[in-house]
Amino acid sequence: MAYAVVAGHNSIIPGAAGNGYKEHEVARQIKDKVIFYLKQLGEKAFDCTDNVGRTKEQVWKNAVANCNKAIGKNGFIIAIHLNAGGGTGTEVFDYKGRQKDKCQRISARLAKDFSWNNRGWKNGDWIGLIKTTQAPVVYVEVCFIDNKNDMQKLMADIDKAAIGIVEEMTNKKVSHPKKEEKKATSNQPGKFALEAWEKAQTKKSKDGTSILDGTRPQEPITREQFAVVLDRLGLLD
Numbered sequence: 001m002a003y004a005v006v007a008g009h010n011s012i013i014p015g016a017a018g019n020g021y022k023e024h025e026v027a028r029q030i031k032d033k034v035i036f037y038l039k040q041l042g043e044k045a046f047d048c049t050d051n052v053g054r055t056k057e058q059v060w061k062n063a064v065a066n067c068n069k070a071i072g073k074n075g076f077i078i079a080i081h082l083n084a085g086g087g088t089g090t091e092v093f094d095y096k097g098r099q100k101d102k103c104q105r106i107s108a109r110l111a112k113d114f115s116w117n118n119r120g121w122k123n124g125d126w127i128g129l130i131k132t133t134q135a136p137v138v139y140v141e142v143c144f145i146d147n148k149n150d151m152q153k154l155m156a157d158i159d160k161a162a163i164g165i166v167e168e169m170t171n172k173k174v175s176h177p178k179k180e181e182k183k184a185t186s187n188q189p190g191k192f193a194l195e196a197w198e199k200a201q202t203k204k205s206k207d208g209t210s211i212l213d214g215t216r217p218q219e220p221i222t223r224e225q226f227a228v229v230l231d232r233l234g235l236l237d
């Protein structure tokens with residue numbers, strides 16, 4: 001399937017702002033990751049964002065032209081925006097409910113993953129981009145840029161937003177990069193070190209303490225610990 005991805009607004013005609021963030025910048029960060037994960041799933045993904053329009057109308061009309069050129073009427077357009085005006089959570093627009101299922105799934109998914117409101121599907125037949133492109137648009141208002149909680153949650157994990165959008169759009173699962181498992185810290189020294197480990201606890205230094213205290217055999221030693229060990233061995237006098 002082909003997808004055209006459009007981040008809303010641009011630096012010349014910026015969208016909303018709040019909490020130190022600008023809508024067009026955050027939307028572009030999400031857009032880049034949406035494209036990344038679409039491609040990872042083997043989908044065709046095109047960046048149809050406009051960066052040059054100098055009026056509000058020019059910005060969305062350029063995006064429409066980019067989308068039509070990239071995918072025509074075959075595939076879907078994903079538009080990325082951030083909401084404003086004193087609310088919280090996700091809402092997703094389409095043209096008169098023709099992609100209602102996808103809209104509802106994305107809204108519910110982001111609401112669940114970020115623990116914010118599920119504002120659900122909204123009719124966007126009045127929005128220029130939505131009513132003009134050849135392919136159907138799913139227009140995601142990810143969360144509220146003027147809501148501090150929303151933005152803290154979003155900026156802490158933009159990948160989560162992109163993955164949610166991509167998975168609900170494609171009905172496929174993104175293979176999450178496997179997190180490195182934390183190496184279990186053994187309380188037992190390795191076999192090769194057993195004898196030395198025993199001796200280091202048994203042998204007494206001149207002040208009566210053992211050379212090593214017998215804890216955390218597989219942890220690295222700090223410089224100060226090393227200095228103490230050298231001193232207990234009588235090597236520093």
Ligand SMILES: [Zn+2]
Pocket residue numbers: 008009015016023081082
């Ligand atoms: Zn917007």
